[in-house]
Amino acid sequence: MEYIFAFLHQHIDLIYIVILSIFLGVEVISRVPSVLHTPLMSGANAIHGVVIIGAIIVMGKAEPDNYVALIIGFLAVILGTINVVGGFVVTDRMLEMFKGKRK
Amino acid sequence: MGSSILSIIYLIGSVTFILGLKMLSKPDTARKGNLIAAGGMSLAIVGTIFLYRVNDAPLHNYGWIFSGLLIGGVIGVLSAKKVKMTAMPEMVSMFNGMGGACAALISIVEFNHIHALIRNLYAPVSDDHLVLQLLESSASRGTVLVILLSLVIGAVSCAGSIIAWGKLAGKVKDFSFKGQHLLNLGVLALLVGLSAWLLMIFAVSPGTGILVFYIIFLLALFYGVLFVLPIGGADMPVVISLLNSFTGVAAACGGFLYSNPVMLTGGILVGSAGTILTILMCKAMNRSLKNVLIGSFGGGGAVAAAGGKEQGSYKEISLSDAAVVMAYANKVIIVPGYGLAVAQAQHVCHELEKMLEEKGVEVKYAIHPVAGRMPGHMNVLLAEADVPYEKLLEMEDANAEFSTTDAVLILGANDVVNPAAKNDPASPIYGMPILEVENAKVVIVNKRSMKPGYAGIENDLFFQPKTSMLFGDAKKVLQDLLTAVKEV
Numbered sequence: 001m002e003y004i005f006a007f008l009h010q011h012i013d014l015i016y017i018v019i020l021s022i023f024l025g026v027e028v029i030s031r032v033p034s035v036l037h038t039p040l041m042s043g044a045n046a047i048h049g050v051v052i053i054g055a056i057i058v059m060g061k062a063e064p065d066n067y068v069a070l071i072i073g074f075l076a077v078i079l080g081t082i083n084v085v086g087g088f089v090v091t092d093r094m095l096e097m098f099k100g101k102r103k
Numbered sequence: 104m105g106s107s108i109l110s111i112i113y114l115i116g117s118v119t120f121i122l123g124l125k126m127l128s129k130p131d132t133a134r135k136g137n138l139i140a141a142g143g144m145s146l147a148i149v150g151t152i153f154l155y156r157v158n159d160a161p162l163h164n165y166g167w168i169f170s171g172l173l174i175g176g177v178i179g180v181l182s183a184k185k186v187k188m189t190a191m192p193e194m195v196s197m198f199n200g201m202g203g204a205c206a207a208l209i210s211i212v213e214f215n216h217i218h219a220l221i222r223n224l225y226a227p228v229s230d231d232h233l234v235l236q237l238l239e240s241s242a243s244r245g246t247v248l249v250i251l252l253s254l255v256i257g258a259v260s261c262a263g264s265i266i267a268w269g270k271l272a273g274k275v276k277d278f279s280f281k282g283q284h285l286l287n288l289g290v291l292a293l294l295v296g297l298s299a300w301l302l303m304i305f306a307v308s309p310g311t312g313i314l315v316f317y318i319i320f321l322l323a324l325f326y327g328v329l330f331v332l333p334i335g336g337a338d339m340p341v342v343i344s345l346l347n348s349f350t351g352v353a354a355a356c357g358g359f360l361y362s363n364p365v366m367l368t369g370g371i372l373v374g375s376a377g378t379i380l381t382i383l384m385c386k387a388m389n390r391s392l393k394n395v396l397i398g399s400f401g402g403g404g405a406v407a408a409a410g411g412k413e414q415g416s417y418k419e420i421s422l423s424d425a426a427v428v429m430a431y432a433n434k435v436i437i438v439p440g441y442g443l444a445v446a447q448a449q450h451v452c453h454e455l456e457k458m459l460e461e462k463g464v465e466v467k468y469a470i471h472p473v474a475g476r477m478p479g480h481m482n483v484l485l486a487e488a489d490v491p492y493e494k495l496l497e498m499e500d501a502n503a504e505f506s507t508t509d510a511v512l513i514l515g516a517n518d519v520v521n522p523a524a525k526n527d528p529a530s531p532i533y534g535m536p537i538l539e540v541e542n543a544k545v546v547i548v549n550k551r552s553m554k555p556g557y558a559g560i561e562n563d564l565f566f567q568p569k570t571s572m573l574f575g576d577a578k579k580v581l582q583d584l585l586t587a588v589k590e591v
Contacts (some may be wrong), residue, residue: 007245014359018371024121025375030383032128035495037380037472037479041344042195043127043137044376047120048350049202050144050369053151054209054357059171060155060162062212069212070164074171076208081175082182083202084148088141089183090194091127095134097188097486 039094046087052080105154112150117368119143124372130492147365148172188487189444192480193271196343199350200264206257206353207320210250213360214316217247221309244302246360251298253356254316255323260349262327267342270331279333290326294319340473340480341384348377384473417553420571422580425547426587432509432545434465436501438538439481440474442515442550446577449488452514455585456490462588467494469501469511469538471519498538505542513540513548514577521562530560546570549580 008015032040055076062069119139126136155162162168179198186194269275297319305312334342355370357363385392420428429435437456443449456466468485475481482495496504505511513520516538523530524537540546546569553565553572564570573580 003244004248007243007248010245011359011362014362014364014367017364017367018355021368021371022375025124025372026379028121028124028128028372029376029379033130033497035470035479035482035497036128036130036133038191038195038483039133039137039479040124040127041347041377041380042191043140044124044351044373044380045195045199045202045347046137047123047140047144047369048347048354048373049198049205050116050120050147050366051202051206051209051350051354051357053147053363053366054354054361055171055205056148056151056168057155057157057162057361057363058209058212059164059168060152061157062164064164068215070167072208072212074167076205076212077168077171078175078178079201079208080205081172082179083198083205084144085176085179086183086194086198086201087179088137088144089180090186090191090198091137092134092141093183094188094191094483095137097483098130098133098492 035098039091039098042087042091042094046084046091049080049084049087052077052084055080106156109150109154112146112154113363113365116143116147116150116365119146120365120369120372124376187447188449188484189447190272191483192339192343193268196264196268196271196339196346199343199347200261200268202350203257203260203264203346203353206253206350206357207261207323208257209357209360210254210257211320213250214247214254214313217250217305218309218313218316221306221312244306247302247305249356249359251301251316251319253353253360254320255294255298256349256356257353258320258323259327259330260346260353262324263331263342263346263349264327266328266331267339267346270334271339275332277333283329283333287326287329290322290329294322294326297322341381344377344381344384348374348381351375351377417565417570417572420547420573422573422583422587425571425573426584426591428545428547429459429510429512429584430462430464430588430591432464434467434504434508435459435510435512436467436469436496436504436508436540436543438469438471438474438511438513438516438520438540439485440471440514440516440519442577444475444480444484445515446579448514448576448578448581449484449490451578451581451585453485453488453490455581455588456494458585458588462591467496467501467504469496469498469505469540471498471516471538474516474519498536502539502542505539508543510545510547511540511543513546514581515550517550517562518560520564521560522564523560523562532560540564541567541569544569547573549573549575549577551576 055073059073059077062073120143123136123140126132126139152162152168182194266275297315301312301315301319331342351370351373355367355374358367358370382392437452439452443452459466468490470481485495518532520538520540521532522541524532524535527533541564546564548565548570550572552574565572
């Protein structure tokens with residue numbers, strides 16, 4: 001139990017960010033018309049691709065002779081990039097279709 | 104200097120994610136919002152590569168990093184550009200799975216790193232004091248807890264997303280067996296138990312620790328498969344949305360691991376937004392989130408098969424009759440569903456709508472929030488076919504208009520127009536808001552066969568006197584209907 005409190009204390013500013021982000025996410029999403037649910041899900045999907053930053057850090061600090069870390073990290077970078085790039089491009093393709101024809 | 108610039112870059116990145124999500128929620132600004140978030144993401148990635156410092160040393164292995172980015176980028180762009188609009192949900196699910204896998208892989212490397220640290224400490228002197236010091240530093244239990252969370256959530260999300268993708272693409276069949284809930288709960292309990300145990304022992308017996316770690320990883324993958332496997336196709340939207348928020352949380356765990364605010368805001372935003380979206384969808388389909396989590400969908404199928412004996416007779420309508428009915432109507436409302444998506448009939452559908460308008464018929468579309476495979480899926484498909492935005496009615500508006508409608512044309516929708524949701528408390532979908540098409544004068548239903556919809560329940564609507572059936576593939580039927588209307 002103790003280590004959990006210690007951990008929370010050590011990261012208290014991050015905890016604040018978490019709590020505020022939770023409310024922010026709820027606020028933002030509850031006003032979305034159902035028309036945009038699919039693009040929104042796809043856009044959110046691209047945003048959680050931010051995990052790629054973790055993959056880059058893992059890759060970048062691995063010892064050049066630690067092949068296990070290098071290979072796993074390399075895979076992680078590829079998968080994360082597909083998530084980010086594919087996610088944003090697919091969302092853009094969907095939204096492209098909404099554009100224009102309302103005018 | 105470099106690290107303070109990086110902090111500002113992360114700040115900008117977080118703000119673009121918030122702005123992006125906010126703009127994505129309005130039709131006018133949605134596309135711009137997506138681009139802004141993408142810009143923030145690129146900035147954060149580039150900033151991390153060049154400015155991130157580990158103990159004051161810059162990152163290395165640039166060759167690996169850039170080739171990974173290049174390969175991933177090319178695959179991402181190609182698959183996103185090539186995918187058909189009807190296969191969009193599969194694609195989103197697949198991308199989501201990759202994000203989850205990424206989080207799990209990061210955890211594996213980080214745990215190995217900690218494992219190596221402990222090993223090194225053990226090798227020269229076996230001194231509890233040193234171990235204690237270690238526990239208070241980089242390898243504190245809190246860090247391992249975060250690594251485990253990220254591993255388990257990421258792996259569940261990855262395996263689950265791949266199964267969801269396979270189901271939507273028709274490669275994986277629904278599969279359930281007796282006692283599946285118990286097995287699911289058992290595996291989940293085992294996961295929690297093993298994780299707690301690992302937290303206790305990883306510092307004292309690293310050898311067992313690393314073994315348990317990989318067992319947890321495999322169990323989490325297994326749980327992901329078990330979790331999605333029994334769930335029917337109609338519930339896939341809920342599952343994908345839920346897995347989407349899972350991956351968000353896994354990404355946020357990475358934020359804790361590296362004290363990285365942009366990973367944290369991005370991940371948590373998606374986690375909370377995805378959860379709310381999931382709950383909204385559950386409400387629309389009258390499912391409880393608890394049922395989703397235990398993985399007990401699809402049970403309705405067995406019940407319905409047993410209860411689906413009492414049926415009246417239905418009547419068919421010929422193409423030419425259907426054409427006449429629609430061409431001489433004042434107002435026609437089209438209800439698109441899953442069938443339209445499968446047949447990729449959105450373009451023909453728009454043709455028919457234009458033809459009817461030329462003949463002076465008012466045509467509108469009624470969009471149920473969960474019609475198709477994902478919420479808003481129908482809107483995307485119809486938008487692809489250039490159907491004007493004003494013609495799409497949301498459920499409440501459509502229900503207000505059915506009583507003044509002469510003909511309703513249902514294209515491969517079933518559960519979303521099933522009156523049982525309103526008047527049969529025993530029905531598994533009782534309470535789900537539906538499109539009240541039976542208020543219109545005539546209802547024409549296009550389906551491939553009399554098979555029940557995804558929820559596996561019979562639809563009384565098809566046996567009502569004002570309903571006529573028009574069997575066949577939606578695209579083919581619409582094409583024929585188009586020719587027939589032309590000739591009227």
